[in-house]
Amino acid sequence: MYLIQLLSFSCLFLDIKFLLFFRAFEYFGVYFAIIISVGKKIFSFLLVLFIIIISFAHAFYILLSPKSKFSLDQYNTNSNDDPNNPWNLAPSYSQVDNNGNINSNPLMMIQIPDGNTNMFIDIKTSLFAIYLFLIGDSSALSNWTYTENPSISVLIVLFSLLVVVYLMNLLIGLLNIAIEEDNNRVSYLMQKAEILAEIELFYLLPHQKRWHTWFPEVIHYYADVDKARVEIKRLIKEGEWDTKEFTELRKNLFEVLQIEYNSIDNEAILEQLKIDNEVILEKLKSHEKLLKENNNELEKLKSHDEKLDKLDKLDKLDKLEELEKLLKEIRAK
Incomplete structure (x- = not known):
């Protein structure tokens, strides 16, 4: 019996594994990329939903589980008071006479x-x-009759409003947002790169990894002329094009794409900007020095003020002492 169950699940997993081989083809891979990426994004939400479902299942289990011992193989007349006993929940049949009266x-x-x-x-x-x-x-x-068990009705209403209505509609909205974000060719290309990396790491023999036909030193990329021209102009406009790498290749690209670009002017502008920045930095440093000197002078002035305050206090004390002496002399006379 268990072998048949294992066989059924193994066939299911093998079929899914076979289906995953179609990820490498763009016609199918786009949908696989959406399925996998969306699943990763909503995993935490599904976990929260699963915990809420477990909570409701626990509540119903406490409320509706039988409170007395029973056996499904033998009817026990002593357990008739338990409304959750399966024998009391099973359909029962009574005799009805010709007048429609139920047998007592x-x-x-x-x-x-x-x-x-x-x-x-x-x-x-x-x-x-x-x-x-x-x-x-x-x-x-x-x-169970809902009128006699209002607690069941309350739990059903709570579950339907919270989970069935609110959370399930929220899940649909999250799925729509995630699908819109990943419904593009970039997601498929990223998935294809992961597949190629997986093949190179786990499915190739060591001598196959050294084949130059599979892993050449130079790789040629195909790009549309119009799209390449637009992208290069965008990089030039944003200031991301002026680098010292692949200068010859850049010149050839300008000639092929017929783009007018004077790198010397741009370099001169960059040098002028550097000079201006250096001048500004020097001015800032000089201003910092002046501020430090002013702070030192302020500290000196504060120290002088403190000394003057002390002298004033001493003068006042001397005058008070003289007055005390005069008062003593007057009292003595």
Whole structure:
């Protein structure tokens, strides 16, 4: 039995593995790039959603799990008081006479319950029941009357508003935003580069990695003339073109693309800018020196003020002492 289950899952994974080989082709690779990148972006949101679903499953498990012992193989008449017992939730059949009166005797027939009669017996099945409720199947909660169990109604309303309405619509919005960001050829090319790197690292033999036909020293790139001209003009305008590398190649590009560009003028402008910057820096340094000198003079003035204050205080003390002497002399007379 377990071998058949393992065989089914292994076939599923092999089919998915075979499907992943199509990532290298642009016709299919664009969609694989969207699927993988979007999955990475919303992984944290899915984790939060999963935790919320587990929380609701735990709440329903505590509320609806049987409180008395039972057996699905044997009916126990002593457990009739437990409303969550699967035997009490299973459909029962009574006898009705010709006048439409229901027989007052106890139930005549009862359907034998199974593990799906009350899916909240176990935490694992309760989690699966909440997942079914999320996708629209509420049969796991239909065995209880909502008027007699208002707590079930409250949990259902909370789950439907929070998860089904709010979070699921929020998930759809996040998916749309992520798809718009990654629905381009750049995502596919990045994925293709990762595939090539994976092949070079793990699927090639050492002598294959040294083949010059596969790994040449010089690589030729194809570029559209109009697009290349626009890109070079943009780089020149933004000041990112003037470098001392590949000067001959740059000159050849200008000739082929018919772009008028005088690198000497630009170099002269850059040199003039450097000179101006140096002059400005020298002026700033001189201003800093002046500020330091002014600060030193201010400190000296502050010290002089402090000395003058001390002298004034001493003069006042001397005068007070003289007055005290005079008062003493007057009192003595």
